[in-house]
Amino acid sequence: xxxxxDYSAGECSHPHTHKIFILTNYVLLGAASSCIFLTxxxxxFPSLVGFLLILLHIITIAGAISGCAAAARSASSxxxxxxxxxxxxxxxxxxxxxxxxxxxxRPSDFLNQLKxxxxxxxxxxxxxxxxxxxxxxxxxxxxxxxxxxxxxxxxYMERNGGNTNSAKLGxxxxxxxxxxxxx
Numbered sequence: 001x002x003x004x005x006d007y008s009a010g011e012c013s014h015p016h017t018h019k020i021f022i023l024t025n026y027v028l029l030g031a032a033s034s035c036i037f038l039t040x041x042x043x044x045f046p047s048l049v050g051f052l053l054i055l056l057h058i059i060t061i062a063g064a065i066s067g068c069a070a071a072a073r074s075a076s077s078x079x080x081x082x083x084x085x086x087x088x089x090x091x092x093x094x095x096x097x098x099x100x101x102x103x104x105x106r107p108s109d110f111l112n113q114l115k116x117x118x119x120x121x122x123x124x125x126x127x128x129x130x131x132x133x134x135x136x137x138x139x140x141x142x143x144x145x146x147x148x149x150x151x152x153x154x155x156y157m158e159r160n161g162g163n164t165n166s167a168k169l170g171x172x173x174x175x176x177x178x179x180x181x182x183x
Contacts, residue, residue: 014154021147025067028140032060035133038126047115056095060137063088067144082152086145093141096134103131 036057039050063085070081102110107124116123 014151017147017150017154021144021151022068024140024143024147025064028137028144029061029064029068031133031137031140032057032064035130035137036061038130038133042111042114042116042118042123042126047113050114050116053099053114056092056099059088060092060096060141063092063141064144067148070148082148085148089141089145089148093138093145096141097138100131100134100138103127103134107131 036054039053039057042050066081066085067089070085107127108120111120111123111127114123118126
């Protein structure tokens with residue numbers, strides 16, 4: 001499985017963060033694919049809104065797969081995909097949150113826009129299940145963003161040898177401020 005990555009070569013100094021990142025991406029992948037199946041159970045392919053909803057979940061799956069692929073790469077080559085992964089994850093998180101709010105506040109109107117062939121009572125229940133998964137995906141995408149930030153920060157610190165020039169900045173700050181303001 002993807003969780004059995006070997007860190008014995010000293011390539012990664014934070015293996016638990018990598019494992020949590022990969023596990024979160026796997027859960028995100030499962031939630032997005034489950035949401036696609038729930039959406040397909042509404043039988044809404046003729047609708048443009050239904051197609052866009054399925055496309056949103058496909059983009060979420062692609063983001064989760066690219067996150068897993070970026071985590072499997074070395075720290076030096078994973079930085080190339082960091083910006084694209086962050087932008088795609090932020091956009092899908094915003095859209096997932098918007099869809100979930102729309103589903104929970106106006107499920108019957110949203111179901112009418114989807115032009116579903118399912119009875120309205122059944123369709124509302126299916127939509128609320130999909131809305132719950134959208135909320136889960138929204139939260140998981142922000143966890144993925146946070147973990148990706150930390151992994152990129154750790155990789156940056158490892159590349160630079162942990163040198164942050166904090167001693168130089170501390171001396172400059174002490175010279176600028178008078179004695180009562182020095183910390």
